[in-house]
Amino acid sequence: MRRTPILTVIALAALALTSCSSGSTDPAPELSGVSPSTRPPLQTTTPGPIGPSGPAIAVPQSRWDALVADLTKRGVTGTPQLVSSEAVTFNDGSLGCPSPGQSYTQAQIDGMRVVVSVDSKTYDYRFGQGAEPKLCGA
Template sequence: MSAPRTAALAVVVLLLTACGGEPSPGETPEETPSSHELPAPTTPAPSGSDVERTPQVDAAVADLAAHLGIEPAEVTVVSHEDVTWPDGSLGCPRPGTSYTQAQVPGARLVLAAGGREFSYHAGRSGDFARCASPRLGTTPPPAES
């Protein structure tokens, strides 16, 4: 194989690996463990009515409502926090999937409905996806100077 082809192939592999951490739209949703299993943020996270209702938050609320077959008004925003994920899995690794081992800035959103809590994770894009088995190990983003 020629050097340019080898280099191009290496770039494609790197891009696919880096993109592997973002859950795809329409992925089969699953509920998460209760909030006591989620890591506690080191700084207070906005909760409930304090959370800014961005289009991404509204989309996550709509997604959970559709998944549960309820009205969006029945979904409560528990918390929303900026985090730095330890790798490209965004704190939601899938078995057999490789992820970039670089830290990824993002956010975690916790929603509640029907007496259960659901964790939604986002990476750089800001688009949230449900996470069935959230992993510990997130850190708050570095403080701005």
């Protein structure tokens, strides 16, 4: 006696599942009267260098000292020469130098970009609100 209700439930479940099927096995059914999109496919690009978003500015002594200390810590022994320094509004906490797998604040950050040269090698440093330098491309 108990088999009849169980078999009935199984039969109704199977019927419900098969009735939901559209009958088509084509994953991309054709739509009549609809032409393919004329819009070009989405293309992504790798972000290029960040241009200045503000005027050229003088590097505060505390930031210059931090930059020189960072170069020294990296084993750079020459005297750094200032190539450029400019105010930049960065789009997020990466300061324009994201690292793979790292998450950053999603807020604009006023900071500066300082490019120096030591023995014909260029170093691109970024500063946010503090005096801690971030070497871009390291």
